[in-house]
Amino acid sequence: MEKHIQDLHFRFRMYGKNAREWTRKCALLLPEIVRERVWEKKGFDSVYMYARVLAGMGNNAVNDALRILHSIENMPALQKVVEAKGLNAVRPVVAIATSETELFWAGKAMEMSKHTLELYVKEQHDSRTGTENTIEFPEQKAITKKIIALDVDPEVASELEKLKGKDGDWNTLMKELLEMREKMLAQEKPEEKVTESRHIPAAIERYVIERARGTCELRTCTKKYAILHHIQRFALEKTHDPSRIIALCKPHERMVHLGLIEDEHIQPRDWSIAKEPNKNDPKYAIDQMVQKYRKPI
Ligand SMILES: [Zn+2]
Known part of the structure; x- marks a missing residue:
């Protein structure tokens, strides 16, 4: 019985995976189908009908594919990403990629999930433009301040x-x-614990979560934390040091493991996102191994 269930599930999953792959191939052909008016020559009323009847694609899927593929029409590397991972994988970069930068973005889109890539794009952008409002005071020079509204009793x-x-x-x-x-x-901070066990002692875990108030500690991120991350990498130095354990949301933890943080040893609120990983850092080798054992989130 158990084997039968496993078998059914295995087959459904495999067929589903293949179906998605073939739909992606269909989507990639659409721009040319439209250009050559293949649908008309084959007696269909519209490209939508053509795609629906022959590939089971809905109108929205057709529009979406045409829009995204149009914006990357001269970018073969990003098209390869679409073929391998689907339209969603390149969605966060279609507005910013150019023929000069598409290789860079294709590399990032291959190794990151859509979610992580979105955040990476946003942070690259913010670090270039700055997000604070600048208020001019007549008698002083410009002071950078940010206005927030408080929702309090x-x-x-x-x-x-x-x-x-x-x-x-x-x-x-x-x-x-x-x-x-x-x-x-600082008064509550527990002692560092040197141990062979990867399991973070409860007191240290509580302390880190309290320090972070359950939020990702990277820069201005306000997402809920998902993972407690050892900045020295536990495999390299087997210790649980509350000062070197950081609460991170999933996308930021992914970026850390892709080697995309400039300097992990400063406070995470000052971390900046790098363009390329530092491959000479011994942590990079560890992180590469971690990548192999996990699926993109
Ligand atoms: Zn975060």
């Missing part, structure tokens, strides 16, 4: 306003609160 609001005082400013108050939090965390 009325009691919390009045307490904060009181703490700030009539002549105080929010920046000083908030900085003070953050510094207090940091001091408190």
Whole structure:
């Protein structure tokens, strides 16, 4: 019985995988089908009908394929990615890739999931343009500040306003609160634990999650953390050091393991995303091994 279930599941999965592969091949032919008006010559009312009848593709799928393939029509490397991984894999880069950069983006699209690639594109962009608003004060030079709205209870609001005082400013108050939090965390920090076991001791795990408040610790990322990451790589130095364990969301953990962080030993809030991995770093070899044993997320 168990074997029968396994067999059914195995076959369904394999056929599904093949079906997707053949649909991708069909999609890649569409631009030329349209250009040569093959659908008309073969007696169909429209390319949509042609694609629906012959390949089971819906109208949206046809439009989507034509739009994406049009934007990469002179980019053979990205077209190869579409053939291997589908249209979604290149979607995050179609608006930014050019004939000069398509090889770079094709490489990234092959090794990253769509989700990770989206974040990588966004961060490359943010690091070039900066995301803070610049407010001009007439009597001072430009000061970079960011305005945020707080969604708090009325009691919390009045307490904060009181703490700030009539002549105080929010920046000083908030900085003070953050510094207090940091001091408190420093006092609570558990000892580093040298061990053969990969399992992070509960007290260290609790501490890291509390420090991160359950959020990814990389730069301005506000995603929920998914993985506790050893920046020294556990395989290279068998220790659980709370200062060197970082809470990361899935896409950022992937980027770390692709070697795309400039310097992991500074605070993760200051990490920047690199264009290419540093292949001489011993961590790179470890990370390459990790890649082999996992599927893209
Ligand atoms: Zn993140």
